[in-house]
Amino acid sequence: MPQTLAEKILQRHTDEEAASGRIVRCRVDMVLANDITAPLAIKSFKAMGAEKVFDKDRVALVCDHFTPNKDIDSAEQVKVVRDFARQMDVTHYYEGGNVGVEHALLPELGLVGPGDVVVGADSHTCTYGGLGAFATGMGSTDIAGAMALGETWFKVPPSIKVEIKGKPEPFVGAKDYMLKLIGEIGVAGALYKALEFCGPIVEGLTVEGRMTMANMAIEAGGKVGLFAVDGKTLEYAGQAGRKGDVVLFPDKDAEYERLVEINVDDMSPQIACPHLPDNVRPVDEVAGLRVDQSVIGSCTNGRIEDLREAAAVLRGRKVAKHVRCIVLPATPRIWTQALREGLLEIFMEAGCIVGPATCGPCLGGHMGILAGGERAIATTNRNFKGRMGSLESEVYLSGPAVAAASAIAGEIAHPAHV
C-alpha cells in the first residue's frame, strides 16, 4: 500500500501495519526532555520501577529553559536532572557552556536525523521534521515510558499535503510561509494530523528554513510537520557527523486527507497578532504599532541564517532608544559562528543585548519578561496571552528581518521601509 511520509517512517519502526488511524507501538531513536519537563519524567520513571534508561546514548537531557538558573527553585530542578543524568550515565546531558536551545542543538550535533522517530517532552520537538524525522512532543510520563522501554505508541496520523509555490518577494521566507499557512488553516487546522510539505519553494529552502517551518506545525495543532529527505538534508546530516542516512520520499499514490496550497506571489512578511498564532496579517496592516521589545532567537529562529538575516537589517543602524532588542544565538556553535562572521559586533553596535544560548523570554522564563501594557515583536513561536510575561502584555510573531526592522523603527515595520 502506498504510504505518506509519516506512515513510511513509522513503518520502519514497528512490526505492525502503520496505516493511518491505527494505533501502533514503535521503537524510538531518541528521547528528549528539558529542565522543565525532565524532573516530572524522572519522577514518573522512578514510579514505574525503572532502574535504567533503555539506551544511555539515546536519551538527551537539555537544560535550556531556565538556565543559567534564574532562582533557587529552577536550580533545584536542574540539579534533579543533572543527578539523574550522572546516575544513568546519560551521554547527552547538556548544561552550562555546551547547552543550546534543544531543537537547534540536537540536529546540529547529529543526534536526530532523516527517518528517525523522536519523542520529546517539549511540544516543539516537531522541529526535526525539517530533517525528515517523525518527531513529536509528548508529556513527561510518556517520555518516562519511552526512556524505560525504548518504545512508545502512536495513532498513525492522517496527512495533510501542503504545497507552497510562487515567487517570494525580498524579506519573505520560511517563517512567513508557515505563519501564512497557520493563518489559513487555524490553530486547530491540523489537529491530530501530520503536515507534509512539498512544492518548489520547499525544495528550494535550506534545511534550517525547513526546521523553522516544521517547528511551528504544533501551532496548527499538528502532530508532525514533515519534509522529504533530499540531497540538502543528507549534506546537513553528514556535516553533523551522521552516517548512513538515505533519501526518503512519500509514495506517489499515497492518500492525503486534503491538499492546502499556499501561493507566495506578492506576499509580504507575515505577522501573527495577539493572542493566537493564527491571527495572521501582512506586516503593512500592523506597521506603526509601537514596540517595547524585540526578541531574535528561540528554536524557531535562533539559527545562524536567522542571525545573518537580522544582522543584514541592523548593520550600521541603531535600535530605537525605547526598545530592548534581545538577540539569543540558539547554540554555542551558532554563537561562535556569529562571532566569527562579525554578526555579534553588528548587534552590539546597534545597541542590542546579546545573550546566552537559552529559551529565555520565549516562554516568559527569564531575561526579557514583559510588564503590563508592554508589546513585543518576537521571532518565537507562540503569542498566547501572557506568554512572555504580564497578562496585560502583547506578543507579535514575525521573521528575523521584521523583528530587526521593528527594533530600529521602534514600531512594527517592513524591513524595506527602515
Added chain:
Amino acid sequence: MKVQGKAHVVGDHIDTDAIIPARFLVTTDPAQLGANCMEGLEAGWIKRVSANDIMVAGENFGCGSSREHAPISILGAGIPVVVAKSFARIFYRNGFNMGLVLLEVGDEIDKLRDGDELEVDTATGVIRNLTTGEQVQCAPVPPFMQEILDAGGLVPYVKKRLAA
C-alpha cells in the same frame, strides 16, 4: 466512576500557558500547581472551584506546550474531569497518563452552561445536566486508551511491562 459537580465553562483554544503559566513551572508539586490553576486565564480563577467540579471547554483545549504540569494543576485544583468540544493532542495523552478524565463531546458542548450542576459517568460517557435535564453522550474512549486507564494510568502500565 460517577462525578457530580458544578460546570466551569472556559472558551476555545485554552492554551497550556493559560492553564499554568511558565513562572509556576519551577515545581512538580500537584498542590502548588493546583493553587495556580488557570492563573494565565484570569487571576484568582481557582477561588470559584470546589472539589469535584467539572471543567467545560470549547475547541482545542490544552493547545500549546507539552507541559504535563497542565493536567496535574487541573487535578491539583480538585477537578477530576474535563469535558470539551475537542482537545489538543499532547494534552489528550497527558490527561489519560495522569488519570485526568477527558471527554470529547463536539458541538453538544453548548448544552452545558457555566454554573450548571452536572453528573458525569466516565465509564459510559453520559453527561446528565441536572440543572436543565438535558443529556449529552460523549464519544467512547479508544480501546488502547482504555487499556491504559484499566491499568491505572501509564505508570502502572509500564511498571507491569518492565516486571514481565
